[in-house]
Amino acid sequence: MFSTSMELGQLITIIIMAIALGLDAFSLGIGIGMKGIRLLDIAKISFVIGIFHVLMPLMGMFMGHYVSALLGNVATAAGGCLLILLGSHMIYSSVRGEEHVSFDHRTFLGLLIFALSVSIDSFSVGVSLGMFATDIVLTVLIFGMFGGAMSIVGLLVGRRVSGWVGEYGEAFGGLILLAFGIKFLL
Template sequence: MDLASPLVWAQIISIGLMAVALGLDALSLGLGIGMKGIRKLDILKISVTTALFHMIMPLAGMRMGGYISMLLGKVATMCGGILLLLLGLHMVYSSLRTEESKSYDYRSFLGLTLFSLSVSIDSFSVGVSLGMFAGDVLLTVLMFGVAGGLMSVIGLLLGRRVGQWIGEYGEALGGVILLAFGIKFLL
């Protein structure tokens, strides 16, 4: 990888923006959990698990997307763009819904797994889209993992100090970023 190449930097910036957009789910849910009060050890466990899921889910999606790309060729690019558009729309819609979701114990193994899976499932779908394009898999997976873990830590720590309004806007912002990338892939 030639770091002086503008294409490499464009890829790093694009993947970084997607990683942050997907990490906003972890930030927003972390805010909610953090506002209930949380120990530092629980913050560490949740953040590490979230980072792992943010690496595993897009990797699985990229593998599937690569296979789909082999089968469909150029149609796969359009499918990837449409998938990002739909995912972005869903994130914006979810952030605007006002219904209350059922709470679970994030300290239990099941609760920790459900939290990490719920904030990483979008990464699988984006991974499918990215797998349809030839990209740097290791860079993508690492950036997604780091962003997911950091956003989780930030959300959990900030949740102890701020109001609930940030969580709603965070998920909406992530959806808008994915919408923009979906449009870019379609054009």
């Protein structure tokens, strides 16, 4: 019934992690959307974020496979610790209310900086996932799909509402990553 080599539980876990990683794109998208943004820019930004949400975890997974081969069983604990640190940092940044550097999303450099800033945590998660047996192609495609889709939603919501949702979205994403990090350690 389930045609890939991935178990249903792994698929659900990856989708939840993709949502958690996408919440960062969602929350920052709200901030940019509140400044006013054209629909063409929304499509362009979301496409680039989706690409980065594919490339960054893919690079991380290859590094994670390498680390796993070197460290063996220690790799699972290292991956769990990495997720805990990443989740904790996302929660801390959200609670502390760190301001994100403003840039012009219409320039090529500004677009790349924005996409990299919301995708850098995908690299770390990719390292953790690379230490486990997962379907790499399906995983990065799910990450890209959710990253792009959640940035579209964030940019559109930002055009309509105030900024309170953004900081809570990042904190919620951090909680999810923290929970999975603890799960990997247990």
